[in-house]
Amino acid sequence: MFDVRNSYGAADKPLSAKDVAKARNYIKNYWQNLIHDQSKDDETLIALPKPYLVPAYEKGHEFDFNELYYWDSYFMIQALLSEEHRSLVVGILEDLFAEFERFGIIPNASRVYLIGHSQPPFLTSYIWDVYDSFQMSKTWLKKSLAIAESEYRKVWMGTAKPNARLVYKGLSRYYDINYLNDLAETESGWDYTPRFNHKVLEYLPIDLNVLLYKYEMDFARGAKLQGDSSVAAKWEETANRRKEVINELMWDSGKGLYYDYDYLKGKCSNVSSLASYYALWAGMATPDQAKKMVRALRRFEVKGGLTTTDAVLFGQHILSSVPMQWAYPNGWAPLHFLVVEGLKRYGYDKEANRIAMKWLKTNLAWFEPNGVFLEKYNVLQPGKPPTKGVYPSQIGFGWTNSIFERFCLDYIDSRSSS
Numbered sequence: 151m152f153d154v155r156n157s158y159g160a161a162d163k164p165l166s167a168k169d170v171a172k173a174r175n176y177i178k179n180y181w182q183n184l185i186h187d188q189s190k191d192d193e194t195l196i197a198l199p200k201p202y203l204v205p206a207y208e209k210g211h212e213f214d215f216n217e218l219y220y221w222d223s224y225f226m227i228q229a230l231l232s233e234e235h236r237s238l239v240v241g242i243l244e245d246l247f248a249e250f251e252r253f254g255i256i257p258n259a260s261r262v263y264l265i266g267h268s269q270p271p272f273l274t275s276y277i278w279d280v281y282d283s284f285q286m287s288k289t290w291l292k293k294s295l296a297i298a299e300s301e302y303r304k305v306w307m308g309t310a311k312p313n314a315r316l317v318y319k320g321l322s323r324y325y326d327i328n329y330l331n332d333l334a335e336t337e338s339g340w341d342y343t344p345r346f347n348h349k350v351l352e353y354l355p356i357d358l359n360v361l362l363y364k365y366e367m368d369f370a371r372g373a374k375l376q377g378d379s380s381v382a383a384k385w386e387e388t389a390n391r392r393k394e395v396i397n398e399l400m401w402d403s404g405k406g407l408y409y410d411y412d413y414l415k416g417k418c419s420n421v422s423s424l425a426s427y428y429a430l431w432a433g434m435a436t437p438d439q440a441k442k443m444v445r446a447l448r449r450f451e452v453k454g455g456l457t458t459t460d461a462v463l464f465g466q467h468i469l470s471s472v473p474m475q476w477a478y479p480n481g482w483a484p485l486h487f488l489v490v491e492g493l494k495r496y497g498y499d500k501e502a503n504r505i506a507m508k509w510l511k512t513n514l515a516w517f518e519p520n521g522v523f524l525e526k527y528n529v530l531q532p533g534k535p536p537t538k539g540v541y542p543s544q545i546g547f548g549w550t551n552s553i554f555e556r557f558c559l560d561y562i563d564s565r566s567s568s
Contacts, residue, residue, distance in 0.1 A: 164565065165510055170558050173517050177229075177551040183207040184226075184548050185238070186216055188260070196260040199248050200241030203227075206525065206544035215544075217259040218245055220269035221339050224276050225484045226548040229555035231283040240284065243276055247297050255305050255313070258336060266327035267337040271306060271361050273298045274368035288375065295372045302365050306358075318413040319395045321354045322362060340476035342539070344459060345410050345421045353419065354411040356400050360428040363392050367433070393434055406442030407449075422449050422460040424485045430492025440496040447501065454512035454529035455481045455505060456489060475539030479530035481512065483553035490557070506557045513554050523550045 187201040195216055203226045204215040223246065227239045249256050256273065258264040277294045280286060307316045311329075315322040326333035335341055335350040338358070346353045366389035373382035399411045400418060408426040409418035429435040430443060449460040457478040476482070486509045493502035508529075515532040516524060525547035528536040 163507070165507060165514075165562055167562055170510065170514070170554075170562060173514060173523075174555060174558055176517070176521070177523070177555050180546055180551060181230075183546060186218075188216070194262045196249070196252075196257075196262060198245040198260060200244050201238065202242045202245050203238070203548055205548045206546050208545050217261050217264075218242070218249075219259045220246065220256050221272050221484070222269075222549055224272035225487060226552045227276070227279070228487065229552040229559070231279060233284070236284055240280055243280055243294075246273065246276070247294070250297060250301055256301060266312070267325060267333055268305060269337060270339050270357060271301065271365065273301055274365050278368060278371075291372060292376060295369060298365065299369060302362070302369075306362055306365075318354060319399070320392060321359050321395055321399075321411075321413075323352075323354055323413075324350050324358060340425075340458075342474055343421075343423070343476035344474055345419055345423055345425065345476075347419070349412075352412055352414045354399065354413050355425065356396070356408040356410055357425040357428045359392065359396055359400075360408075360432050360434055363389050363396070363434050364432040366392065396429075396434070401439070403442070406439075406446040422446075424450060424456060424458055424489060427485075427489045427492050430496055431488045432492075433495055435496070437496065440498075444493070444496075444498050444501060447505075451505070451508075452479070452530050453508070454515070454527065454532035455486060455508040457529055458482060458485060473537065473539050475526060475537055477537070479528050480526045480536045481509070481529035482526050483509075483547075483550045487553045487556065503561060506561050510554060510557055510561075513550065523547055523554065525550060 181203075184203045184205075184207055185201050186204050188195055188198050191197045198218060202218040203223065204217065205219055205222045205226075206215050208214070223242050227242065230239050245260075246256050249260060253265050255265060256268055258267055258269050274295065277291070277298060281291050305313050305315070306322050308314060309316050312327040313325065315325045317323055324334045324337040326337060329351065331346075331348055331350050332342075335343070335346060335348075338350065338355060345355075366385050370382045370385035370389065373379070373385060396408070400408045402409060402418065405422065407422055408429055409422070410425070411418050427443065430440055435443065447456070450456045458480050459477045461478045486505065490502045490506050493499070493505070512527050512529055512532040513523060516522070516527065519533075522545040524536065525544045526536045528534045
């Protein structure tokens with residue numbers, strides 16, 4: 151059994167297959183609790199053609215999840231990209247397509263009252279993961295990327311209600327049809343965070359615009375695969391223009407990080423966050439920028455992994471009237487995954503391994519005494535409860551389970567087989 155009491159003396163000490171066996175078995179058996187099939191509209195719950203994964207399940211809990219979530223789905227499938235789970239993974243993607251075809255947007259989640267905004271756009275990344283993992287046909291890829299391109303143009307590059315997101319120098323913001331900051335902030339997935347000072351409609355978010363850069367590069371990759379070099383070149387030109395503006399407005403060379411940009415005030419946010427590391431994951435950063443960002447990890451890295459934001463404004467977080475769960479000292483599975491993948495992409499394998507090991511140990515520090523996984527963790531004091539959010543804390547959480555298993559596959563199984 152993994153000894154959580156003595157696990158942090160050497161944070162980068164490798165875990166063995168035996169250390170994680172009990173937790174992985176729990177995760178394997180838990181997926182069946184998260185599969186939901188909704189073939190007919192049911193009051194506010196939207197019908198979808200295929201079974202999907204919900205984020206959490208706890209029997210008897212008054213706050214439950216029955217709906218499909220956009221960005222949660224991308225992270226939940228990261229441990230399921232094998233033939234055994236092909237039907238489920240491809241089916242969830244088909245559900246996302248169905249939502250867009252029905253509503254002209256992929257909603258925050260499959261509830262009628264949540265179609266006024268979306269969530270961070272990971273559609274092209276999902277498509278490419280499915281294509282690469284399951285050897286899908288070029289015809290399938292072309293059709294799928296066409297749907298993603300429609301989403302890109304209609305939703306993320308929209309200039310008027312109901313999609314007034316493209317607002318400044320070719321860059322976009324998070325939005326909600328009701329033009330309310332709190333609802334628009336939920337589109338970021340970081341509900342809630344000090345990044346935007348409760349005025350998200352006034353900001354160009356670094357993560358969103360990096361995701362759109364990746365869309366553009368993903369479209370270029372698709373065009374090249376189809377043999378259309380001229381279309382690929384146009385998409386690459388579009389992506390490079392976006393990158394230039396992002397670097398002009400959002401890159402702080404001294405701090406070695408990207409920041410959200412308040413386009414009304416003409417200045418960056420003073421909140422350092424892991425959203426900056428989307429640029430590594432997407433391959434947008436230069437090698438020099440990547441080197442500085444690796445040095446900047448010290449702003450976030452603590453005993454149990456990476457804090458979502460740095461600690462500079464910690465006092466303000468606590469005093470805020472809105473709980474700030476996407477902030478110091480909490481750590482989240484999707485952000486750890488993106489940072490680790492970004493570090494690997496630029497050859498910082500030692501750093502990636504260290505952070506992955508810290509995250510696995512933090513998960514185990516809660517699992518061993520409590521027998522469950524959480525949606526987020528206190529990485530400053532592993533084993534202690536995380537800062538609460540606006541909704542009750544959840545257990546058995548899909549993306550936590552998935553990233554735990556994914557890190558085991560990448561950093562424990564791969565080592566054992568080598």
